[in-house]
Amino acid sequence: MSLDTPTQKPHDRLSATLADDLVAVNTLIRDRMASRHAPRIPEVTAHLVEAGGKRIRPMLTLACARLCGYTGDDHVKLAATVEFIHTATLLHDDVVDESEQRRGRPTANLLWDNQSSVLVGDYLFARAFQLMVEPGSLRVLDILSNAAATIAEGEVLQLTVAANIDTPEDTYLQVIRGKTAALFEAACEVGGVIAERDEKTVKALATYGDGLGVAFQMADDLLDWGGVDGGAKLDKNIGDDFRERKMTLPVIRAIAAGDADERAFWARTIGKGDQQEGDLERALGLLQTHGTLASTRDAANAHVDQAKAALTALPDDPIRDMLSDLADYVVARLN
């Protein structure tokens, strides 16, 4: 979040508009992550849930429900559901990635142990399913349970293609649709479903969420290289994906554009995981040479445009404008 403009960020405007709903979501989250029998659970989850995540996913559910004129309470439950699913995947991701930091704080697997992260993640998944049953909508259950399966599938796919330098772009898209966009999409879609809006509206919300989610993840993958002009600010937060041998779009495109010598470099560093002093710098240099940081930003922007185009089918409302600005901001923050 390096962009500081005089105007408020779209995320903060949404937060302010949905303030009461967000308070209700936070209360529900704290309430439902409690466990009478296992005090370790709230310890681990509080560490993560209260670590100041931006609550972007639950905010999407709230915003979409409100935008569709929803006046009940179930959007709060579904927003908390979505945050629980997200938090559970974070706990499991940190085990899988052997991460030591998240949001600038030590990860749960480091503070407690991998066992706690696995099992507390399972608990949050189960809590999410309990919560999503409560509104009594089978359609909502269908959407969210499908999203959960797609997320898990995306995570497994990511694991199996890691270190494979022949990963094609559409596999990358599959991975990020699974690990990120599926939950954005479902979070938006259920907002329209509980408001009982027509199919066209629900579909538009889903399309917005998908575009936003894909753009968000592409931007994230770009930020891992320091943004569009990464080299300028090479620091210790840069290159995690390279070290973990993840095949993200900037790398996939650089390999495709590279010569035999460059391919050998990627085969050694990502394919075999043999990384030495200076390799990260060379990798970054190759991305810059082939312009794949900029072209990844352009790809993200195309998904932003898709997201914004979908919004035109929705009611003209200040919330709609904030959602549109939010889509822009996902990529704008890179500059």
Added chain:
Amino acid sequence: MSLDTPTQKPHDRLSATLADDLVAVNTLIRDRMASRHAPRIPEVTAHLVEAGGKRIRPMLTLACARLCGYTGDDHVKLAATVEFIHTATLLHDDVVDESEQRRGRPTANLLWDNQSSVLVGDYLFARAFQLMVEPGSLRVLDILSNAAATIAEGEVLQLTVAANIDTPEDTYLQVIRGKTAALFEAACEVGGVIAERDEKTVKALATYGDGLGVAFQMADDLLDWGGVDGGAKLDKNIGDDFRERKMTLPVIRAIAAGDADERAFWARTIGKGDQQEGDLERALGLLQTHGTLASTRDAANAHVDQAKAALTALPDDPIRDMLSDLADYVVARLN
């Protein structure tokens, strides 16, 4: 399974009676664990799902539905759901316990990696939720999502009380109700719910499942010490719980009955995890001295009796008799 009587085991009689349904369950399991995008998933799950588990949980759902006169197809979906939940917990348990063998074969975390076990477990959980939504019964969803939360809570509780030699018996009961009996109970209960039976019948099925599950886990914990006269067959399959410092009933009762010297022994071996040559033998000797292997069997039998008593509220039917025999067998196999 050391008991070989001339008569067929109750489990095998149930299998034979429910043969067509079980074939449908197996087909559905294979079908739903497939993933178009992530071939790693069926590899990992096939290893586990097809490793010749006894399918006891799905069989309970099938048996209870049939016993209640159910004639539809949804019991097959729910049986597969229950097996998916069970398989997911096995995958995660093996990561948590750092196990290397399950059912006499190397575990998935050893054959692939912990990452695959965590993520494929998540995939199976999500698949379970997708499947349980399909019958369209909110009551079934409520029961199974509650069971999933109780399972996760029990697993976390087990983790947090491991190595705590002051663990009381009711905490142990809480742990095994969570990690084992909750799914047995739900598996039975949903059979009655989809058959639309009255509350009394549904409650009786739940009580049967709970009693069976508690007895099953107590028997399992006893088998980890080699059964009621454990010492006679001390071999390498004995003592995993001791090495993992799990507080199971035979140990809890031996500590309660022991003197200061014995307490110091447990504090060193289980409390601190400082285990030396000969400690397992001494631990087993203490359980025998205090008769806690036999008293654990008695405790298991009390739950078997509870399970069988509940069955009297159910229709007189050969399946009911097999369920009753199954409860007996859970403990009888120890002798």
